[in-house]
Amino acid sequence: MHKKFRESERVLPKAFILMLVMVTSAYSEVSKQYLPAFSLRATNGEIYSQSDFNDKKVIGIVFLSNHCKVSQLFQNHLMALTRKYSKNVVIIAVSPNYEQSILPDELAYSDLGDSFQDMVKRANRMKYNFPYLYDGNDQNLTKEIGAKITPTIYLYNQDRELFYSGRIGNIDSPDNMETSEVNQAISSLLIGEKTSFKRTKVFGTAIKTKNHLLVAEQVRQRYADEKVRLSEADARKLNFYLTHNTRKPKLFYVWQTNDGKTRDNLIKLSFLYKIFRKRGLKLITVCIAKKNEKERIVEFLENSQLSSTNFIVYGHHISPLASIIPDEVEKVTPYYRLLSSRGDKLLGSHGEISTDSLRIEIVKALDDSK
Numbered sequence: 001m002h003k004k005f006r007e008s009e010r011v012l013p014k015a016f017i018l019m020l021v022m023v024t025s026a027y028s029e030v031s032k033q034y035l036p037a038f039s040l041r042a043t044n045g046e047i048y049s050q051s052d053f054n055d056k057k058v059i060g061i062v063f064l065s066n067h068c069k070v071s072q073l074f075q076n077h078l079m080a081l082t083r084k085y086s087k088n089v090v091i092i093a094v095s096p097n098y099e100q101s102i103l104p105d106e107l108a109y110s111d112l113g114d115s116f117q118d119m120v121k122r123a124n125r126m127k128y129n130f131p132y133l134y135d136g137n138d139q140n141l142t143k144e145i146g147a148k149i150t151p152t153i154y155l156y157n158q159d160r161e162l163f164y165s166g167r168i169g170n171i172d173s174p175d176n177m178e179t180s181e182v183n184q185a186i187s188s189l190l191i192g193e194k195t196s197f198k199r200t201k202v203f204g205t206a207i208k209t210k211n212h213l214l215v216a217e218q219v220r221q222r223y224a225d226e227k228v229r230l231s232e233a234d235a236r237k238l239n240f241y242l243t244h245n246t247r248k249p250k251l252f253y254v255w256q257t258n259d260g261k262t263r264d265n266l267i268k269l270s271f272l273y274k275i276f277r278k279r280g281l282k283l284i285t286v287c288i289a290k291k292n293e294k295e296r297i298v299e300f301l302e303n304s305q306l307s308s309t310n311f312i313v314y315g316h317h318i319s320p321l322a323s324i325i326p327d328e329v330e331k332v333t334p335y336y337r338l339l340s341s342r343g344d345k346l347l348g349s350h351g352e353i354s355t356d357s358l359r360i361e362i363v364k365a366l367d368d369s370k
Helices: 003-008 069-073 075-084 116-126 140-145 181-190 210-224 235-243 262-279 291-303 319-323 355-368
Strands: 039-041 047-049 058-063 089-095 132-134 152-156 162-166 204-206 250-255 282-288 309-313 335-339 345-350
Touching (some): 039 132, 058 181, 069 204, 075 089, 075 181, 116 132, 162 181, 235 309, 262 282, 262 355, 335 355
Parallel strands (some): 058 089, 250 282, 282 309
Antiparallel strands (some): 039 047, 152 162
């Protein structure tokens, strides 16, 4: 195994290493030596083409994806490059993935997916100072350039001839400009040094195309076909699940069948559980009900494809739930509470679930449980 790849294992989680892809030839593929024409929508609502940057001596096209852990590592680096070379260089990020082809668990290291709407959120949250373009549907620019891995950057000179392709910088020190091959390549060209084409090894996540859609659909169908189970729980069992140390975060959802947001909340929980279950998130739903409501509860759970740990509990057994629900909450349900791997109370809220807020906190809790 390549020495640098071995070194990277010390930084990235083992589960994520399995998702890393190193191009077979150890190099990113380049189908053409000149910048192809493009016209793509950006997160700011504008349409950009290569002619919009005719005044720049260098155009950098970097294929970046929201869900890719390595892409996330280099976001600040790309913003630093943009600030440093703003007069002569433009860095253009391109999101290349066909969103529907991404497997649910491949999203488990990110608080966002790869849809255009999620790109807008990422650009706003991170305050990107470079254009972020969407190529995920047709993937024309991705195919023309021949990108296979995110993140991969392609640098074009004033004649729009490719003079560098490959990684952005050192994966072990992603913010270090001194060890950044991209910084070195741009600097050399701008000071007039004679440059020859250079290609470097890339590490990251495989770009998903429409060719991968069938596998993703099969996985989603497998999740949909999973058996939904509902068990009775007394106070003792509830207390065990609340206090038992699983070394992974736990998400509790307390509900009743007559809650206003029952269906929507269960669907949101199912979506999140499919993403984070392989990273170890434990989801426990607790429905406060009467014995004659069992069939209705199962129907709700099945319609939501919620194959998590599901309990029905009767009124005189709910006392352990007081440990995760604040006293000031007027109505107990619906209520969700995220617990850390150490049992600390994290995000909790009554009513409608905010998927964005909860997803951010789940990622933080999972990262903290390493």
